[in-house]
Amino acid sequence: MRSVVFDLGGVLVDWDPRYLYRKLFSDEEEMERFLSEVCSPRWNRQLDLGRPFEEAVAELRARHPRYAREIEAYHSRWGEMLGGPIAGSVELLGRLRGRGVPLYALTNWSSETFAIARKRYGFLGWFEEIVVSGEEKVAKPDHEIYRRLVERCRLDPRSTLFVDDVEENVAAARSLGFYGVVFRSPEMLAEELARLGFLESGVRAGG
Template identity: 55%
Template sequence: MPLPTTVVFDLGGVLIDWDPRYAYRQLGGTDEQIEHFLEHVATSEWNRGFDAGKPFAEGIAERSKEFPEHAEWIEAWWSRWPDMLGGAIDGTVDLFRELKEAGTPVYALTNWSAETFPIAQERFDFLGWFDGIVVSGEVEKAKPDADIFEHLVEDFSIEPASAVFIDDSAPNVATARRLGFHGIDFTTPAALRADLVRLGLPVAEAPPADE
């Protein structure tokens, strides 16, 4: 397999810290209450519906009817969504910057609602650095389905064998590898740096001395 010359980043959990717990702590929820809500009400599968293009108004209305006792917190999934955004994951943004400065083509493939992605774009300037972004909510297909990877390949003429795909979700990385990408399971910026160096991409072996 040839060494990659193109990099594809996931966003949430890799370049951007997103966690609904931030919003529900602000609403006064205890850790126990929040974890129960996320496990049984605002589940990952429910949220994936928004990533795949379902309107927030529709999804929230349906879930509030099913769990009326949690209606206030369910509605907050939309009204308090900006509070779920943490900051940038600086070490990964540093790697992104190094790749761009070296002239490496860099793309993003993200599971993100089309309704909330503009909020992130306003908050994080580096989202404007990409050569192209595929947003799941816009194409109405979400990882780990192969279809969204095919959007990326076709829209931007990417050859999977020449690209590395970085994601914090093992199923997403598994799909990428099956389709011929170099796949990296993201854990920390330091580990990612070592992986990119190993693959011959133009990033420093260690952060600059002033970091």
């Protein structure tokens, strides 16, 4: 194993729309219904695929005028969905960087809002390359975005660890020859990095 590819959201960055919408809804059940049926994961995926926020928000607002304010907040207050860095994971990233391990990232993220994350999190500058779905107009687990990562970064999947919190994304990476790990916790990742020889044995996230 030579290099590591990280997913960002759910692995290094804590992103959850509930951080924002708990401020806008007094009823938790209504909030969950809104996030599953209005500003849904399927709708958010369109943004990850590069659809402009302004267009997506306008169309959704017309379909659900009752929630116009909440829909608009998905764009205007998007930064409030960021809960911060996942400290243990960022610490491991720093240790890998200190050992000279080539680091890359592959993320499903809108190109518009990724600019906010770049400014907020300095550790995003530690990667040699970050492939963003919103810029590529294709997202995980589509094999095409993995192929672009391999070609652009000149990676050998057989010597590359791929870390993601979504099993489907890891399965796609494995099918293309990567060594894939489903992220569950920084502690679990630390053990896997040590087992693969990236870090010294016995290293603990946060320790």
